[in-house]
Amino acid sequence: MDYLKLENQACFPIYALSRVLTAHYKPILDEVELTYPQYLVMMVLWEHKQLSVKEIGEKLLLDSGTLTPLLKKLASKKMILRERSKTDERIVKVSLTDIGLQLKNKASSIPEAFKCSLGLTTEEITSLRTSINTILNKTKK
Template sequence: MDYLKLENQACFPVYALSRVLTAHYKPILDGIDVTYPQYLVMMLLWEHRELSVKEIGEKLLLDSGTLTPLLKKLESKKLVNRSRSREDERVVMISLTQNGADLKEKAANVPESFKCSLGLTIEEMGALRDSINIILERTKQNNK
């Protein structure tokens, strides 16, 4: 097998799928005025209400150079607050504003709209997620 042929690469279909999935999210997320990375941050905050920048970066596999402008944009949209931790002022905490909390209701249809845009069943979406998570976990273990 010629391993340098694009069709024999595992990384290319993953890359291409990532771009396709993000493109499917765009028109849906335009309706709530957030980008896909902003949506990921908001989902974390809807679940946890407050996290440090470091915690968000670890959960989303993003470095602070990528995360900081994204968080500043969410702050300018009045969806989050950024503040220094009382325990350690080096730590920046990100918390939901009331507008950010209210956005959750507007976003409630996003997962279903996304699933429908792809034409996948719940089972197919779950299988895709589970397969990808297995690979992500293995790569995390190999990088320790």
């Protein structure tokens, strides 16, 4: 078998699928004026209320080089608040504004809209999530 053929690659379909899925999110997320990475940040904040940049990075596997400008954008949209920690000035605490909190209501229909856009069954999605998570946990070090 020629391992340098695209069809024999495992990484390419994941790389491609990631972009295909983001494209499916696009029109849905346009409604709430979020990009996919911004949506992920909002999601972890809806769940945890307040997180440092580092903590957000650990959850999303993104570094400050990616997050700092992204968080500034969310802050300019008044969805989040960035403030230096009083007890440790190195840390920037990120939290939701009222607008950001309210947005969760509007966003509640997104998962279902996305699922419809994909045209996969619930079982297919669950099975995919489980198997990808297994691999992700083994490989992310």
